[in-house]
Amino acid sequence: MPELPEVETYRRFIEETSLHQTIAEVEVQDPKRQLQLDLDDFRRALLRNQFTGTQRIGKQLFLLTAQGPIVTMHFGMTGDVAYYRDAADTPRFARAIFFFENGFKLAFLDSRKFGRIGLTQSVDAFRLQKKLGPDALTLSTEELTQGLAKKKSAIKPLLLDQRIAPGVGNWIADEVLFQAQLEPERPAHTLQPAEVDRLASAIREVLATAIAAEAVYRDFPSHYLIHAREWDTAPASPVKDAHLHCPRCQTPIQKKYVGGRATYFCPNCQV
DNA sequence: ACGAGTGTTTCACC
DNA sequence: TGGTGAAACACTCG
Numbered sequence: 001m002p003e004l005p006e007v008e009t010y011r012r013f014i015e016e017t018s019l020h021q022t023i024a025e026v027e028v029q030d031p032k033r034q035l036q037l038d039l040d041d042f043r044r045a046l047l048r049n050q051f052t053g054t055q056r057i058g059k060q061l062f063l064l065t066a067q068g069p070i071v072t073m074h075f076g077m078t079g080d081v082a083y084y085r086d087a088a089d090t091p092r093f094a095r096a097i098f099f100f101e102n103g104f105k106l107a108f109l110d111s112r113k114f115g116r117i118g119l120t121q122s123v124d125a126f127r128l129q130k131k132l133g134p135d136a137l138t139l140s141t142e143e144l145t146q147g148l149a150k151k152k153s154a155i156k157p158l159l160l161d162q163r164i165a166p167g168v169g170n171w172i173a174d175e176v177l178f179q180a181q182l183e184p185e186r187p188a189h190t191l192q193p194a195e196v197d198r199l200a201s202a203i204r205e206v207l208a209t210a211i212a213a214e215a216v217y218r219d220f221p222s223h224y225l226i227h228a229r230e231w232d233t234a235p236a237s238p239v240k241d242a243h244l245h246c247p248r249c250q251t252p253i254q255k256k257y258v259g260g261r262a263t264y265f266c267p268n269c270q271v
Numbered sequence: 272a273c274g275a276g277t278g279t280t281t282c283a284c285c
Numbered sequence: 286t287g288g289t290g291a292a293a294c295a296c297t298c299g
Contacts, residue, residue, distance in 0.1 A: 002277070002278085003277065003278090006277085033294085033295090059278080074278085074279085075277095075278085076277090076278055076279080076294095077276070077277050077278050077279090077296095078276095078277080078278095078295095078296080078297080079278095093296095111295085111296060111297060112276090112278095112294085112295055112296050112297075113294080113295050113296075114278060114279075114294065114295075114296095115278095116279090151288095152288090153288070153289080157289090160278090162278095162279085169277055169278070170276090170277055170278080171277065172277095259289085259290085260289090260290065260291075261276095262275080262276075273299105274298105274299095275297105275298095275299095276296105276297095276298100278294105279293105279294095280292100280293085280294090281291105281292085281293080281294105282290105282291090282292085282293100283289100283290090283291085283292100284288105284289085284290090284291105285287100285288085285289080285290105
């Protein structure tokens with residue numbers, strides 16, 4: 001489920017568990033697919049090295065090391081991290097494992113293998129190369145206005161563009177458009193300044209809320225649209241449509257495809 | 272059994 | 286050149 005809140009949660013987890021320990025070994029299960037450089041080069045950069053800190057831009061995570069090279073991680077659609085000691089506790093789908101000298105392991109989990117691990121010399125160089133915009137968590141109205149300037153396409157796909165608001169993923173885009181009461185297919189150039197301002201505030205507010213709840217959806221405020229998504233109602237709910245109404249006006253939430261992605265919205269509240 | 276999917280990149284085509 | 290839409294990637298889960 002990695003959108004910005006999950007990646008921020010992983011970042012904090014790694015900060016708390018995996019810094020300042022000597023790396024004794026590195027294993028990557030399917031390096032051709034998931035490692036963006038030669039496995040031997042990757043091992044050489046990390047053996048006897050230590051993680052010293054972390055950074056995050058949008059959904060991209062950076063692990064700084066004592067000797068300079070920076071590990072980059074992107075979690076795709078199903079990436080996660082785990083920290084454990086006993087080999088018997090190795091989680092399913094551990095695609096890359098960093099073995100520390102103290103016996104603990106940091107694992108990169110990814111059932112679907114869409115995640116990527118790489119190496120870079122500088123976060124700034126990486127940011128420029130990937131054209132990542134200003135992190136969505138602190139995105140200002142001015143920055144969002146700038147990102148949307150001269151864009152005529154629908155607002156929702158633009159929110160998913162990592163050059164504009166890196167960190168916003170599919171459900172967050174729906175959530176912020178719901179909170180800002182904007183229709184997902186509104187052409188960006190039709191947004192009034194007050195609407196862009198509302199949208200920027202919603203992006204910051206939703207992300208901060210999600211991070212505070214450590215990205216556990218069920219703990220989100222009851223006025224959030226996320227509770228109307230199918231996968232939130234599925235577990236152990238005999239009343240299948242229990243939450244499928246707008247928390248603001250009770251109109252049934254609708255689903256359609258915008259920019260090829262499943263999109264949930266309230267046809268009454270969002271204009 | 273079948274289909275959908277939280278992300279990104281690539282490619283064909285306007 | 287830029288936008289767009291579809292496909293590809295690989296796999297689980299309902």
